[in-house]
Amino acid sequence: MIMTDEKKYKGKVLVAGATGRTGRWVVSRLQHYDVPVKVLTRSAEKTKSLGDVEVVEGKIQNEEDIARAVDGCTAVISALGSSEVFGDASPGEVDRDGVIRLVDEAAKAGVRHFGLVSSMAVTKWYHPLNLFAGILSKKLEAEEHLRDVFGKEGRSYTIVRPGGLRDGGPLLHDLHVDQGDRLWSGWINRGDVAELLVVSLWAEKAKNMTFEVINEREKEHRQEDLEHYYDKLAS
Numbered sequence: 654m655i656m657t658d659e660k661k662y663k664g665k666v667l668v669a670g671a672t673g674r675t676g677r678w679v680v681s682r683l684q685h686y687d688v689p690v691k692v693l694t695r696s697a698e699k700t701k702s703l704g705d706v707e708v709v710e711g712k713i714q715n716e717e718d719i720a721r722a723v724d725g726c727t728a729v730i731s732a733l734g735s736s737e738v739f740g741d742a743s744p745g746e747v748d749r750d751g752v753i754r755l756v757d758e759a760a761k762a763g764v765r766h767f768g769l770v771s772s773m774a775v776t777k778w779y780h781p782l783n784l785f786a787g788i789l790s791k792k793l794e795a796e797e798h799l800r801d802v803f804g805k806e807g808r809s810y811t812i813v814r815p816g817g818l819r820d821g822g823p824l825l826h827d828l829h830v831d832q833g834d835r836l837w838s839g840w841i842n843r844g845d846v847a848e849l850l851v852v853s854l855w856a857e858k859a860k861n862m863t864f865e866v867i868n869e870r871e872k873e874h875r876q877e878d879l880e881h882y883y884d885k886l887a888s
């Protein structure tokens with residue numbers, strides 16, 4: 654745990670999708686940097702293992718729930734993800750409309766920075782993953798809305814488009830970052846996706862960036878920090 658006088662970020666961060674496999678890493682990396690965390694979840698029961706977090710029970714479909722969640726937060730990190738073709742957990746409901754609603758409520762509440770877990774290949778409408786209820790195209794619509802709303806008026810965003818996600822911690826691999834959605838394959842630990850988004854809270858070079866990221870190579874190679882990867886991005 655980082656001590657208070659060295660704090661990298663002074664605000665409170667809402668994590669949406671905090672009970673998910675990537676969201677849990679986002680929460681734990683925020684806690685590592687001693688950043689206060691609020692979470693929006695459909696089930697408070699699921700947050701018991703998240704440690705010291707402020708919990709708002711609600712759905713991403715409900716504007717009032719979201720307004721309560723973003724209240725008092727300076728930043729939002731979304732690791733929301735759909736899991737079903739139809740209904741409340743579908744790509745249209747979660748990856749597109751849910752994220753769009755969250756972006757709008759966050760901007761209304763005065764949130765300054767918004768970090769989003771998107772996906773590699775999000776611009777490729779012909780990609781096989783789109784057979785799952787058009788998930789990539791839905792994510793792209795949400796990305797576009799985020800860039801539009803948080804790319805102005807003193808707000809900022811960071812959109813991470815990871816390759817295939819693996820359950821694993823941060824800072825264990827060299828990473829490869831790219832822009833323009835040119836990568837077709839590759840893996841990355843969920844912990845690294847979380848770390849990149851947490852770092853985006855204070856790294857100026859992360860502001861208003863959209864980029865893809867995968868492991869540079871399979872072999873583990875311990876990293877001190879991930880902030881330097883933002884130096885490689887073109888604005």
Ligand SMILES: NC(=O)c1ccc[n+]([C@@H]2O[C@H](COP(=O)([O-])OP(=O)(O)OC[C@H]3O[C@@H](n4cnc5c(N)ncnc54)[C@H](OP(=O)(O)O)[C@@H]3O)[C@@H](O)[C@H]2O)c1
Nearest residue numbers: 670671672673674675695712713733734741772816817818
């Ligand atoms: N799997 C991959 O290889 C891959 C690759 C690139 C990008 N991605 C993207 O990365 C993101 C994170 O993936 P993951 O595997 O960590 O996700 P995950 O474990 O499936 O977690 C998804 C989260 O979204 C929440 N959620 C879903 N529907 C909701 C609703 N209606 N209201 C509120 N919360 C809702 C879930 O909460 P509950 O606990 O309430 O269900 C859960 O916390 C996703 O957007 C995914 O598409 C995945």
